[in-house]
Amino acid sequence: MERISYTFDLMRSSWEVLKAEKSLVLFPLISFLCCLIVLLSFALPLWASGFPSARQFHGSPLLYYGLLFLFYYVNYFIVIFFNSAVIACAVLRMRGSQPTLRTGFNAAMARLPQIVAWALVAATVGLILRGLENLARKRGNIIGQIVASLIGMAWSVATFLVVPILVVERKGPFEALRESLSLLRKTWGEQLVGNFGFGLIFFLLGVGGIIALLLAGLLTHCAEPLWGLLCAIAAIYLIGLAAVHSALQGIFQAALYLYARESRAPHGFDESQLSSAMSRSEPPSE
Numbered sequence: 001m002e003r004i005s006y007t008f009d010l011m012r013s014s015w016e017v018l019k020a021e022k023s024l025v026l027f028p029l030i031s032f033l034c035c036l037i038v039l040l041s042f043a044l045p046l047w048a049s050g051f052p053s054a055r056q057f058h059g060s061p062l063l064y065y066g067l068l069f070l071f072y073y074v075n076y077f078i079v080i081f082f083n084s085a086v087i088a089c090a091v092l093r094m095r096g097s098q099p100t101l102r103t104g105f106n107a108a109m110a111r112l113p114q115i116v117a118w119a120l121v122a123a124t125v126g127l128i129l130r131g132l133e134n135l136a137r138k139r140g141n142i143i144g145q146i147v148a149s150l151i152g153m154a155w156s157v158a159t160f161l162v163v164p165i166l167v168v169e170r171k172g173p174f175e176a177l178r179e180s181l182s183l184l185r186k187t188w189g190e191q192l193v194g195n196f197g198f199g200l201i202f203f204l205l206g207v208g209g210i211i212a213l214l215l216a217g218l219l220t221h222c223a224e225p226l227w228g229l230l231c232a233i234a235a236i237y238l239i240g241l242a243a244v245h246s247a248l249q250g251i252f253q254a255a256l257y258l259y260a261r262e263s264r265a266p267h268g269f270d271e272s273q274l275s276s277a278m279s280r281s282e283p284p285s286e
């Protein structure tokens with residue numbers, strides 16, 4: 001229970017950092033727009049060329065997986081690039097500086113080789129996991145699907161601190177992965193509880209917001225144009241919620257990395273909570 005308590009304290013502190021540096025939420029919004037453009041740039045040509053579904057690629061598996069890998073890679077690159085910008089600004093903010101949007105973009109551009117390399121690794125692993133899930137699904141192997149999902153979860157936990165390491169220490173992808181794994185024994189509890197807490201809270205906020213809009217429409221007997229307006233409000237609400245979630249997640253990653261690496265609380269976070277977390281995560285002395 002104590003671990004859950006101080007992890008939620010970390011989340012509240014992350015929110016305070018975001019309130020102090022509201023521009024951080026713009027990075028996830030730009031990332032979303034870029035990913036949407038990428039999706040359209042892949043989907044529209046495929047649809048126009050007469051390949052509206054993946055089933056029609058069965059005769060050309062190399063083409064299918066080649067396009068899928070390219071799609072994965074571009075999206076991973078975009079997400080990692082803008083997440084790097086969030087983390088760079090969050091680290092500077094927690095160290096007492098006043099970062100700007102330009103600071104974040106410059107920091108991400110300065111780590112471009114590392115981001116390119118890590119996106120390649122992440123896309124490769126993502127494609128392999130997707131292939132394993134598809135194979136298990138085709139064979140009706142529920143256990144195989146569960147195993148593939150568990151491997152994906154383990155990969156997410158093991159790589160949680162890779163991007164902060166890339167940003168702060170400018171290490172290559174495999175060295176950053178090794179460092180992330182070495183810090184895992186200190187941070188795995190906070191990672192799991194923090195990710196679950198963020199995900200659950202924002203899921204409930206999303207579902208609650210949509211239900212409220214639907215009830216508003218039903219109770220007021222909205223005409224068709226008003227339903228369109230409610231749908232637009234719902235879309236904006238969900239996009240904004242996702243952007244805040246992503247920004248808070250980046251701040252949380254940055255804070256977790258700083259206290260795991262430096263054994264002291266970054267600016268804006270509670271020293272006693274973090275020092276308690278560190279001491280309880282360390283193995284007992286001989």
